[in-house]
Amino acid sequence: MSRESILHRVRTAVGRTEDQPIPEPPPVRLRIPQVDREARLQSVRRSLEALAAKVHFAVTPRAARDLVETLLAGRNAVASNAPYLSECGVANLPGVRTGFRDAAELREACTAALVGITSADYVLADTGTLVLLSSNSEARLISLLPPAHIAVVPSSRMLTGLDELFTVLPSPADASSSMVLITGPSRTGDIEQILVRGVHGPGELTVVLVG
Amino acid sequence: MSLEFDRKIHEALSNQKLQLKIYANTGRMKEGREASVAPDVLPDYQELRSQANALKRHAIDHLDHYLEEFERNAEARGGKVFWAKDATEVADFILSLAREREARLIVKSKSMTTEEVDLNERLEHHGLEAVETDLGEYIMQLAGERPFHIVGPALHKDRYDVADIFEKHLGIGRETVIENQAAIARARLRAKFLAADLGISGANFLVADSGAVVLVENEGNARLTTTAPRIHVAVAGIEKVIPRAQDLAVFLKLLARSATGQALSVYTSFLSGPRRRGEIDGPEEFYVVLVDNGRTRLLPDRGKRQSLYCIRCGACLNTCPVYRRIGGHSFPWVYAGPIGAILTPQFLGTAHEPALPFASSLCGACAEVCPVKIDIPKVLLELRHEVRRSEAREKRGGAAVRLERLAFRVFAWLATHPRAYRLAAPLGVALLPARLRERFGIDEPPARSFRQLWSRR
Numbered sequence: 001m002s003r004e005s006i007l008h009r010v011r012t013a014v015g016r017t018e019d020q021p022i023p024e025p026p027p028v029r030l031r032i033p034q035v036d037r038e039a040r041l042q043s044v045r046r047s048l049e050a051l052a053a054k055v056h057f058a059v060t061p062r063a064a065r066d067l068v069e070t071l072l073a074g075r076n077a078v079a080s081n082a083p084y085l086s087e088c089g090v091a092n093l094p095g096v097r098t099g100f101r102d103a104a105e106l107r108e109a110c111t112a113a114l115v116g117i118t119s120a121d122y123v124l125a126d127t128g129t130l131v132l133l134s135s136n137s138e139a140r141l142i143s144l145l146p147p148a149h150i151a152v153v154p155s156s157r158m159l160t161g162l163d164e165l166f167t168v169l170p171s172p173a174d175a176s177s178s179m180v181l182i183t184g185p186s187r188t189g190d191i192e193q194i195l196v197r198g199v200h201g202p203g204e205l206t207v208v209l210v211g
Numbered sequence: 212m213s214l215e216f217d218r219k220i221h222e223a224l225s226n227q228k229l230q231l232k233i234y235a236n237t238g239r240m241k242e243g244r245e246a247s248v249a250p251d252v253l254p255d256y257q258e259l260r261s262q263a264n265a266l267k268r269h270a271i272d273h274l275d276h277y278l279e280e281f282e283r284n285a286e287a288r289g290g291k292v293f294w295a296k297d298a299t300e301v302a303d304f305i306l307s308l309a310r311e312r313e314a315r316l317i318v319k320s321k322s323m324t325t326e327e328v329d330l331n332e333r334l335e336h337h338g339l340e341a342v343e344t345d346l347g348e349y350i351m352q353l354a355g356e357r358p359f360h361i362v363g364p365a366l367h368k369d370r371y372d373v374a375d376i377f378e379k380h381l382g383i384g385r386e387t388v389i390e391n392q393a394a395i396a397r398a399r400l401r402a403k404f405l406a407a408d409l410g411i412s413g414a415n416f417l418v419a420d421s422g423a424v425v426l427v428e429n430e431g432n433a434r435l436t437t438t439a440p441r442i443h444v445a446v447a448g449i450e451k452v453i454p455r456a457q458d459l460a461v462f463l464k465l466l467a468r469s470a471t472g473q474a475l476s477v478y479t480s481f482l483s484g485p486r487r488r489g490e491i492d493g494p495e496e497f498y499v500v501l502v503d504n505g506r507t508r509l510l511p512d513r514g515k516r517q518s519l520y521c522i523r524c525g526a527c528l529n530t531c532p533v534y535r536r537i538g539g540h541s542f543p544w545v546y547a548g549p550i551g552a553i554l555t556p557q558f559l560g561t562a563h564e565p566a567l568p569f570a571s572s573l574c575g576a577c578a579e580v581c582p583v584k585i586d587i588p589k590v591l592l593e594l595r596h597e598v599r600r601s602e603a604r605e606k607r608g609g610a611a612v613r614l615e616r617l618a619f620r621v622f623a624w625l626a627t628h629p630r631a632y633r634l635a636a637p638l639g640v641a642l643l644p645a646r647l648r649e650r651f652g653i654d655e656p657p658a659r660s661f662r663q664l665w666s667r668r
Binding site for chain 1: 235236239240255258259262265266269270271272273274275276278279284288294295296300344345346347350363364365368369370373389390392393396397400401405418420421422423429430431432434435438439449454455456457458459460461463464471473474475476477478479480481482483484485486487489490491492493497501503507510511
């Protein structure tokens, strides 16, 4: 069987025997900078706007709801089951379908929708990155199939960057089968290095930070 | 040098349009990289490189341990791991899986490993449709070409070339606006994503402590490939394994910056196993194919083992004065540029293209930009040595090798004995036969030597 023959070749080549203990790997390198809240908010804005994503700050959940209503401008949308979206009232906006538990139904709805609305588990301030863990409240396709993606996230979920993410979440696989980091709208430069947005994923990304 | 290699190089050099495209496109990526790792933007860049190098060295030196750990954790989370020693085993596994699950249509996201094993051709030969979904790869598949560049597969095609390809292969009217071309691809491929039964991805990293596959991309096609179909198969080289999820904080900061100059790619997916109970969507089955295909051949030599640290960012291609002139298709295998010049001879044997390790000026630019600090020039030198040694062994050109060795020994002695050198240098120039001068393009020696001019100064 190839498993044994590959492992045998590897061991012979690197001079190891089966089950031989290994030395400690190089220590983990995670450095969390001290960045105050205001600076983090501005960093999210700066990073995302540089990628042609839009950023809004809403003071209250109610204000976030009103903002999303304006952003939707009558477009039909699918919202994830994230409790925060119901808390804000975003999930109950007119034209917004939510509560999907069945993969096939969700896929059909996402194929037809113009906007996908999600929350996020974290936002990374230094790069403007959304972190979404797949669960019963966040499906993968909502941030992927519709041509526009709106994420409504409480600003308390803001982290400084990757180092802090992997500090608070050292093993993402324990939490979910899928963690995706989203940094800006889908894009390509495959033809003449000319930037085109929305080639497979959403070409339009709006992040609403609340509170 | 094989005739083929020689011909392709000359073709590329004499194609002015191609020269301009390569130069401009690699130039943009090169500038992007430089700006994104500048000391004011990423002050700890050099520390990150050292850490990445240390992690890769540790992982490769204990590869068996981390592969087993990866397998254990992937299977604990409901994934299945298959080990393939070569191209045939990769294709056979996917074919039998497709047959069992009655899958006809396969979507693929960018994977250099599957290029290595000509997977698409093998699948199509058995009546399966395998569609590349990265825009550049899609264009290449339609055109029937292999990727020109690790990161920008269609780097050598402009909008007019793409218009020709789409017109010919998609049966549509001529479209030369890049946004519209992307929209056409999006619409065509969206239908494929939604109809596909099986998605094949590569892997940028395999995370041992999580049993996870990490995919880095900008378009969203890898996310769709790994989410929409019922079955996800990740095909990954065994060298892709890293110890811990936390190490990604180092690698992710380097990868996108080195490739395109982005701080992070648009999408980074961290996937461990199939959809779990309670999760709404995602594949029902999750497989990882661990591919050797020649990699274990690189392991025994401690000096050359570092070739396996490569994270396929393409930075060495963009900075290489040779790649930037001769382009990706001059290289004899799927990997082009400096990294291709060290991987190809080791994967396929130096005899495959003995001239390849010599197609370099050894300027060292590649080593300087490599995010995992592979000493490419050093490996090139070792490979040159190997080529010459095997030539001598085969007696083919044995005399020439002995002569060369003797010449260098004489030169080394002269160069360390200045008085003898002063006497011998004019003699050497005078003795150089005109035939050799012509062959190596050496000009007639000037009337006065550098030393003579210098002494009169």
